[in-house]
Amino acid sequence: MLSQPEFIPALARDDVERAVERMRRALEILKSGRGLGPLIPQALASQGVQVIIGGENSADEMREYSVVLARYGVDGAAAGVLGIIGPTRMAYPRSISTVRYISSLMSGLLSELYNSETRLPEGVDPAAD
Numbered sequence: 821m822l823s824q825p826e827f828i829p830a831l832a833r834d835d836v837e838r839a840v841e842r843m844r845r846a847l848e849i850l851k852s853g854r855g856l857g858p859l860i861p862q863a864l865a866s867q868g869v870q871v872i873i874g875g876e877n878s879a880d881e882m883r884e885y886s887v888v889l890a891r892y893g894v895d896g897a898a899a900g901v902l903g904i905i906g907p908t909r910m911a912y913p914r915s916i917s918t919v920r921y922i923s924s925l926m927s928g929l930l931s932e933l934y935n936s937e938t939r940l941p942e943g944v945d946p947a948a949d
Contacts, residue, residue, distance in 0.1 A: 845881065850905070855882035863889040863901040869916050869923075874908040884908065888915045890923035897934045902926065 849855040858878060863870050870889045877883060886908045893899030902923055904915045 842884075846885070846905075849881050849885075855879040855885070856887070856905070859887060859889060860901050863903070864891050864899060866891065869920050871912065871916065886910055886912075888912070888919045890919045892923040892926035892930070894927065894930045894934045898930055900926070 855877070859870070859872060868890065871886070872882075872889075873886045874883050877885075877887070884907070885905055887903055887905050888910075889901055889903035891899060891901055903919055904910070906915065
């Protein structure tokens with residue numbers, strides 16, 4: 821995100837100060853969770869990829885950013901949300917496909933983990949206690 825033109829300081833002092841301030845705000849949003857916190861339950865409750873572009877976000881501090889989120893996990897066992905935060909002019913097709921792929925991969929890994937935990941080792945009889 822910080823390599824995007826909105827975050828690269830130009831030579832003028834005012835531009836450098838604005839760029840530094842934008843970076844500080846972005847990092848503070850990530851650190852505090854204020855802007856992303858309300859989006860997590862929404863993403864956990866839905867299937868597929870969620871895209872929130874700038875002004876669509878209810879949090880004022882997130883109006884300059886877009887967020888691409890997806891739920892991953894195994895129902896009834898473990899779930900989480902992963903995503904990308906970036907400028908409103910981000911490459912949406914690439915971001916959406918990346919988030920979709922990684923969430924699918926994470927769900928598959930968790931599925932393997934939780935299914936293997938419920939399987940009994942070979943030769944173990946559950947009735948023989």
